[in-house]
Amino acid sequence: MSRVGWRLWSAVLAFVVFMIDVLTPLEGAVAVLYVVAILLAARTNRRNDIIVAAGGCSTLTIVAFLLSHDLEAFTSPTLRALMSLAAIGITTLLVLQNHASTTRLAAQARLLNLSHDMIFVRDRGGIITFWNNTAEQTYGWSVDEALGQLADRLLRTSYPDRREAIEASLLDTGRWEGRVQQRTKAGAVLTVDARWALQYDHLGKPGAVLETHTDVTDRVAAHNALVQSEHRYRRMFDASRIGVVEEDWSELRAALDSLRIEGLDLRDHLTKNPDFVAHARRLARITDVNPAMQKMAGASGSAAFIENVHRLLGDHDRSFVDALVAFAKGQQFHEGETELVRLDGRKVPVLFTITFPPDPDGDHNVLVFVVDITERRHAQDALLAAQAELAHAARVATLGELSASIAHEVNQPLAAIVTSGEAGLRWLRRDVPDLKEVATTIGHVVAQGRRASEIVTRIRTFLKKAPPQQDMLEIGEVIEEATALVARELAKDDVALTVEAQQGLPPVRGDRIQLQQVLVNLLVNAGQAMSGRPGSRTVTLRAGILDSETLAITVQDSGPGINPDDLPRLFDPFFTRKEGGMGMGLAICRTTVEAHGGQLSVTSTPGSGAIFHLTLPHSKQHTLP
Ligand code: ADP
Numbered sequence: 001m002s003r004v005g006w007r008l009w010s011a012v013l014a015f016v017v018f019m020i021d022v023l024t025p026l027e028g029a030v031a032v033l034y035v036v037a038i039l040l041a042a043r044t045n046r047r048n049d050i051i052v053a054a055g056g057c058s059t060l061t062i063v064a065f066l067l068s069h070d071l072e073a074f075t076s077p078t079l080r081a082l083m084s085l086a087a088i089g090i091t092t093l094l095v096l097q098n099h100a101s102t103t104r105l106a107a108q109a110r111l112l113n114l115s116h117d118m119i120f121v122r123d124r125g126g127i128i129t130f131w132n133n134t135a136e137q138t139y140g141w142s143v144d145e146a147l148g149q150l151a152d153r154l155l156r157t158s159y160p161d162r163r164e165a166i167e168a169s170l171l172d173t174g175r176w177e178g179r180v181q182q183r184t185k186a187g188a189v190l191t192v193d194a195r196w197a198l199q200y201d202h203l204g205k206p207g208a209v210l211e212t213h214t215d216v217t218d219r220v221a222a223h224n225a226l227v228q229s230e231h232r233y234r235r236m237f238d239a240s241r242i243g244v245v246e247e248d249w250s251e252l253r254a255a256l257d258s259l260r261i262e263g264l265d266l267r268d269h270l271t272k273n274p275d276f277v278a279h280a281r282r283l284a285r286i287t288d289v290n291p292a293m294q295k296m297a298g299a300s301g302s303a304a305f306i307e308n309v310h311r312l313l314g315d316h317d318r319s320f321v322d323a324l325v326a327f328a329k330g331q332q333f334h335e336g337e338t339e340l341v342r343l344d345g346r347k348v349p350v351l352f353t354i355t356f357p358p359d360p361d362g363d364h365n366v367l368v369f370v371v372d373i374t375e376r377r378h379a380q381d382a383l384l385a386a387q388a389e390l391a392h393a394a395r396v397a398t399l400g401e402l403s404a405s406i407a408h409e410v411n412q413p414l415a416a417i418v419t420s421g422e423a424g425l426r427w428l429r430r431d432v433p434d435l436k437e438v439a440t441t442i443g444h445v446v447a448q449g450r451r452a453s454e455i456v457t458r459i460r461t462f463l464k465k466a467p468p469q470q471d472m473l474e475i476g477e478v479i480e481e482a483t484a485l486v487a488r489e490l491a492k493d494d495v496a497l498t499v500e501a502q503q504g505l506p507p508v509r510g511d512r513i514q515l516q517q518v519l520v521n522l523l524v525n526a527g528q529a530m531s532g533r534p535g536s537r538t539v540t541l542r543a544g545i546l547d548s549e550t551l552a553i554t555v556q557d558s559g560p561g562i563n564p565d566d567l568p569r570l571f572d573p574f575f576t577r578k579e580g581g582m583g584m585g586l587a588i589c590r591t592t593v594e595a596h597g598g599q600l601s602v603t604s605t606p607g608s609g610a611i612f613h614l615t616l617p618h619s620k621q622h623t624l625p
Helices: 003-023 029-042 047-068 076-114 133-139 151-155 163-173 217-239 250-259 266-272 274-283 291-296 319-328 374-429 435-463 475-492 512-530 564-569 585-595
Strands: 118-122 128-131 175-183 189-200 206-215 243-248 285-289 333-341 347-355 366-372 471-473 496-501 508-510 538-545 550-557 599-604 610-617
Touching (some): 003 029, 029 076, 163 189, 250 274, 435 512, 471 475, 512 550, 512 585, 585 610
Antiparallel strands (some): 118 128, 550 610
């Protein structure tokens, strides 16, 4: 009921009592009922209402007495009126007192509402009698929903111990603290720190229980995550096959800070002050090492390490200076390679990564990850040995190729010598020997012999790794010499050779004999391809400028051409389709041309001959306009 309602009922009752008092012969006895009107007014919880009601009722008592009785001497109605006034007075006092204590309690309850903790009061039976704002917000039940409920059932609280034992301890000491789990109205599980206090009445009997609960769900979750992370780290630390060393570099930072002089080149300073570096190595304290690291260093436990890194690094270690510079520069990672000295004095090659914490407060947690690279070193050594063997084998193979090429290259002048010799003999054996022709053929023999000797010399130079000749060559002259050398051979096979060379071609830089050999090879191959075949046998050698940097020479024949299947292998050493052939000619040609900075390729239409394309860079100094 509202305040106005209570006031109205109080006034109505007072009026009814007054009327009964005045109109009936009860003579003041009924006036005691004014007490009820005061109690009704007290329900408004307003001090003023109580005082007004008390004043009103007293006035009505006196008025009724005066209306019914004169001011007589001390009669019994007078006494009854006085008794009524006394009852009104006493009731008013009690009600005011009660009001004051209720106001005080309400103020205290408002204070409890300010708390960030969930606070509720329950009686010994567990029924909730007070429920603060935070409890409303966190648990989700309003005051009206919570009051009168069984706390444990409402919150579905689960305790770390038996409930009876907890209650017994509460009765025993008057307090209980512990961590419990509760559920909100929405069903969420909360972890809360509970603090209970038992209230005693004035007789010392246990009464209500004040339960204060702090929600620690997030804190516990964060803590659990931290614990899990620590476990994970431990597992990695212990199970990793990579060596891990935990170090404390805080003293090292202080030592480096004391060095900080403007413009100091730290690396230079450290190189010049090995004593400081040795001191610094002792300042880098080891706080823990994992089992993999213990194994790597030949230690039986981590205790053997708990000292500093000085012992682990050899006398000639350079990596620590680099690490110090990286640390001083504020880098977060540093990688390096060094040799670790095992406890038995043996050295182990290792790769390491240091992680420095980003802020100086973390300097006590520098982590060094170490990988033993002994096996990798072995593998590297084995690889180097294998490479050396391979190179040796390749050289042996090259020598084989070279012997083959000597045989191939010398074969052609030898054949020419034999041809010229036979011709000379024929001229001699005539009835009248033609000495002029004999002299010419002997001249050919001598020229081819010289050529063979020059070829051998060139190949020997090549074997000795002497650089090839780098002469300025008129390519027209080289072509002339080459064609002269093969002229007889081609003529023997009825092959017509045509040379179409542009006038004034720029010179090329290179080795005259080698380039001659290339052209001789291509021309001889062309002749051999057409030998014994019906139809016209022609070879055309063309030379001209391809672009501002390159000369192009082509050798085209009218032979059978090249089988497309053979094209990819044509320039491979030992590829031949000739009986008794060696398959070295084209391989040597290509190598020679490439050594001169040019290229050699072939195009062919089977049945219509082959065209070998040769390009050579010409000397820029002499480039024609
Ligand atoms: P060889 O002359 O000892 O066989 P080459 O390396 O000079 O070695 O030639 C390899 C092969 O290329 C020859 O066996 C031949 O079948 C083919 N060949 C070279 N030139 C021509 C050409 N002008 N026409 C057709 N085939 C050719």
